[in-house]
Amino acid sequence: MKRYLKLTAGTFKGRKLYVPDIGVRPATNLVREAIFSVLNNILEGGIRNKSVIDLFAGTGSLGLEALSRGAKYATFVDNNKSSISSINKNLKLMGLRGSVIKSDVAAFLKRNRKSLEYDVIFFDPPYKYRWVGDVLNMLAEATQEGKSSVLVYERSYDKILPRLSESFSLFKRKKYGQTEVLFYNII
Numbered sequence: 594m595k596r597y598l599k600l601t602a603g604t605f606k607g608r609k610l611y612v613p614d615i616g617v618r619p620a621t622n623l624v625r626e627a628i629f630s631v632l633n634n635i636l637e638g639g640i641r642n643k644s645v646i647d648l649f650a651g652t653g654s655l656g657l658e659a660l661s662r663g664a665k666y667a668t669f670v671d672n673n674k675s676s677i678s679s680i681n682k683n684l685k686l687m688g689l690r691g692s693v694i695k696s697d698v699a700a701f702l703k704r705n706r707k708s709l710e711y712d713v714i715f716f717d718p719p720y721k722y723r724w725v726g727d728v729l730n731m732l733a734e735a736t737q738e739g740k741s742s743v744l745v746y747e748r749s750y751d752k753i754l755p756r757l758s759e760s761f762s763l764f765k766r767k768k769y770g771q772t773e774v775l776f777y778n779i780i
Contacts, residue, residue: 643713651676703731709740
């Protein structure tokens, strides 16, 4: 059965996106709206002309939403063949360009040590993913030295924050039902 998701704003507001039936958990409209509201308040010019990466992309909804809202470039990383196919279809449908990489996120970060240059990093792993702290610390190592990025981490609500390296500075924490979004500066 085909499911669809709609973009909430920007050039492609209301556009239906194909979502594969593989058990992905796309960010809800409410959560995506809230994420981009925060980004518009903290980033000069909002998401417009920023580069983004969508790790554990799943449907790619966060990266696609960013492109619809004027991001200059998006990279999508996921290891699921159906997710990769879906993201490629959605990019093609809207005539958008992005880099779609089929890879385990940890392996991708190991290959790209000290070379990631993104303004915004979306991190939305499966809620029961056991290696969140390890992968986030690898992300800090992969971020290019001297480049500051904003990390948007969506997870199931938990009172306890993940234990992260000093590279991460939490600046906002928002709860939406059972979902929580943590906003960090990566320095």
